[in-house]
Amino acid sequence: EYEKGPFSNLDDLITRVNLNAASLKALAYSGALGDWGTRQGIATVASDLLDASRKRRKKNSSDQGSLFDAGESGGFVIPDVEFSSFDLFRLEKEYLGVYASGHPLDSFKQEGIPVAQLKELEDGKYADIMGIVTSVNVKTTKSGSRMATVEIEDTTSTVKLTVFAKTWTELSKDIQVGLVLKVRVRAGWDNFRDEKNFILFGVERQENESY
Numbered sequence: 001e002y003e004k005g006p007f008s009n010l011d012d013l014i015t016r017v018n019l020n021a022a023s024l025k026a027l028a029y030s031g032a033l034g035d036w037g038t039r040q041g042i043a044t045v046a047s048d049l050l051d052a053s054r055k056r057r058k059k060n061s062s063d064q065g066s067l068f069d070a071g072e073s074g075g076f077v078i079p080d081v082e083f084s085s086f087d088l089f090r091l092e093k094e095y096l097g098v099y100a101s102g103h104p105l106d107s108f109k110q111e112g113i114p115v116a117q118l119k120e121l122e123d124g125k126y127a128d129i130m131g132i133v134t135s136v137n138v139k140t141t142k143s144g145s146r147m148a149t150v151e152i153e154d155t156t157s158t159v160k161l162t163v164f165a166k167t168w169t170e171l172s173k174d175i176q177v178g179l180v181l182k183v184r185v186r187a188g189w190d191n192f193r194d195e196k197n198f199i200l201f202g203v204e205r206q207e208n209e210s211y
Contacts, residue, residue, distance in 0.1 A: 005036060010036040010078075013124055014053045021047045029091040031100065037078035056137065057087060071122055086208060090132075090178060103155050104132050104180065107208040111182045116156035121187040130154060130206060136175060141165065149154045150200060161185060161200040171203050180206040 007013040010033060014024070027033050028042040036042070041047075074126065083091065089104045112128030121127050131154035138148045145165035152159055163175065174181070184202035189195075 001157050002133055008125055009040055009130045010042070011053065014049060014056070019050065021050055024050065025120075026095050030095040031088075031092065038080065039091070040081050041079040044081070072201070087120040088102055105130070108206055111206070113150065114156040115154045116158075118159055118185070118187070119196065121198075123189050123196075126184060126201070127188050128184055129159070130180070131159075131177060132133070132180050134158065134176050136177055138168075138172075145169075148175070152181070159185075159198060161198050163200045167200060167202075168192050173201075174203050175200075180208070182206055 002139050007016065007128050011208075013019075019027075024046040025043045025114060028039045031039060033039075035163050038118055051190065056057065067117045082088075085102060086104050086107060089106075090103050092100045108130070111130040115129050115131055118129065120125065129152065131152040133150060135151040136148055137150075138146055140146055146168055147165045148163040148168050150161045150163055152173055163171070168175075172182075182204040183200055185198045192198040
């Protein structure tokens with residue numbers, strides 16, 4: 001559809017491209033629609049926008065009016081609301097695969113050592129790191145207890161941490177994707193995989209400094 005020329009506004013995009021609510025929200029979250037409204041504003045009314053556009057086209061296929069024209073029946077304005085910077089960065093990573101305009105940790109006071117420095121930690125030694133939880137993989141052991149592998153990311157690198165059953169039982173409520181944590185880890189060696197590993201021993205939720 002872009003071959004017919006740039007999209008003039010959000011209504012033009014909706015009219016020319018077959019979008020569903022999920023895809024329209026994804027475009028909003030990624031920042032691709034920033035010229036026509038805030039990410040949260042567009043995402044909030046995505047379903048309503050699509051419904052109104054379909055109804056208008058069904059009512060009169062020759063209608064050239066816009067959903068946003070003054071006096072248009074059922075017309076509305078994109079809400080002027082926006083996500084926090086933390087959530088904007090998180091959504092960029094989720095929908096674009098990268099942090100495009102900043103990092104969620106930018107508004108946090110750094111605690112501990114950078115994740116990239118963990119590779120220098122000697123076996124049996126402890127260190128504190130701070131990062132955002134990007135994945136949590138819970139598994140059940142042969143004994144029936146639950147343990148987890150948690151991925152933590154900061155601005156320097158990403159690390160996978162093993163959370164044994166006792167620790168997982170005590171701390172699982174604080175280990176969730178999207179949370180920023182200060183984490184106590186111990187370096188070790190995985191003889192099966194013949195590589196360094198890291199065990200999680202404690203967590204502390206972090207509050208950002210900006211909002």
